[in-house]
Amino acid sequence: MPDSWIDPSPDTGFDLNTLPYGVFDVGGDEGAGTRVGTAIGPHVLDLGAAARATGSPHADVLGAPNLDALLAAGRPVWERVRAELVEWLTDPAHEAAVRPHLVDRDAVRLHLPFTVADYVDFYASEHHATNVGRIFRPDQAPLTPNWKHLPIGYHGRSGTIVVSGTDIVRPTGQRKPPTEPVPVFGPSARLDIEAEVGFVVGTPSAMGERVGVDDFADHVFGVFLLNDWSSRDLQAWEYVPLGPFLGKSFATSVSPWIVPLGALEAARVDQPVQDPEPLPYLRGERPWGLDLRLEVRLNGHVVSRPPFAQMYWTAAQQLAHMTVNGASLRTGDVYASGTVSGPEVGQRGCLLELSWSGKEPIRLPDGTERTFLEDGDEVTITATAPGAHGGTVHFGEVTGRILPAR
Structure with missing residues (x-):
């Protein structure tokens, strides 16, 4: 796997091998609501904002307030989105568009990431x-x-x-x-x-x-x-x-x-x-x-x-x-x-x-x-x-x- 332009120091846990999905808000950001993110190094990447900044075709599912739309999108979309995240975080050409949407992980509050059915x-x-x-x-x-x-x-x-x-x-x-x-x-x-x-x-x-x-x-x-x-x-x-x-x-x-x-x-x-x-x-x-x-x-x-x-x-x-x-x-x-x-x-x-x-x-x-x-x-x-x-x-x-x- 290529290196990221973010340095995920060893004690932060999440690197490109994981790229997990979660739902977060940022304390003090009134009215912003919850957002879909991925953990990378000491950061959380706001995926909806990054998708809009890069012109991603997946901006709608990634810009939702929870993971429900992404879950329902199906395996082909899951695979394309993950490949897209890797590209954003490894290709220096995307750094200028993506970096502004990184949030310190210590500053976010995490929520139940999807609507539980059965x-x-x-x-x-x-x-x-x-x-x-x-x-x-x-x-x-x-x-x-x-x-x-x-x-x-x-x-x-x-x-x-x-x-x-x-x-x-x-x-x-x-x-x-x-x-x-x-x-x-x-x-x-x-x-x-x-x-x-x-x-x-x-x-x-x-x-x-x-x-x-x-x-x-x-x-x-x-x-x-x-x-x-x-x-x-x-x-x-x-x-x-x-x-x-x-x-x-x-x-x-x-x-x-x-x-x-x-x-x-x-x-x-x-x-x-x-x-x-x-x-x-x-x-x-x-x-x-x-x-x-x-x-x-x-x-x-x-x-x-x-x-x-x-x-x-x-x-x-x-x-x-x-x-x-x-x-x-x-x-x-x-x-x-x-x-x-x-x-x-x-x-x-x-x-x-x-x-x-x-x-x-x-x-x-x-x-x-x-x-x-x-x-x-x-x-x-x-x-x-x-x-x-x-x-x-x-x-x-x-x-x-x-x-x-x-």
Whole structure:
């Protein structure tokens, strides 16, 4: 990849390998509203303004107040826009037109980048599912009989998806402690995180159509980080027989930068061997495993480094399963991988696993211990992936702080 006329110093994270999309405003710029931007070095480039200054044919989609129009434009436009951004930022002939539209990243406020349509959360890590099964069903097989035949998922609540930096109020509801004969009502005492990877659909599909595994890149625009906050005590009492409800629906945090799928070609890897072989609709010509390396910090201390490359079910298989019954896709649909966990203790993607349901507290460097989240705790999830020509793709971060129950 050619060099940029912007020097993205190493500690700023975003270079030409990533060029993620986000939505921002600038403090003190009254009336300007939100704008679509890309992060490059210590800057955010106002894409609508740059597109108008360069005479780009994509000025309309890039000049919108969020990413909805770009998502809906489809893969050929996604590819042309990304090529255009690279040209703007590498060809010195464009510097005079583009440079005035760079904004210091420290001066912007980031927003939810697109209008969320539907939300589906999966359960795709064999290590996570096995650990959870051992915790809750110690005398039974850890995986349910269907787990290796289909990507298990559930429909979540799209209206409570929030952008990174949004404070999370501790949820309240019914829970039944093992020592109590009847349920009690009150704040969750076992509040957890789930380190996940999210995917956003751009190109929709018609009701009654199936989207094949190999059609994944024609429909999915990009990838981001997601924290599926989970109340384990509310969830444990309510989930039989219909699954997650209030224990999950109070909040889901997402990172503000969407990494386009086109930035991740060098991160594609084989997925783990699937045995038994999946049914034909879950097979593709080339696997969509992704070598993403996540890192989870609790109050600034690293507590886990989950490896996404070991996820049993890929995002392409999840999309195929999500539509195999004829369910349609909409622009802005979000689906998430489920908790990312690896085989080692330090690779577990939630506190339920890390503390083994509270039996093995996590000791932090400041001497405090955690089994589940306390009020005031802050969780940050970051990730990187291999980029082109030995570079690195950065995903930014998703952060949330716990406030007391109301």
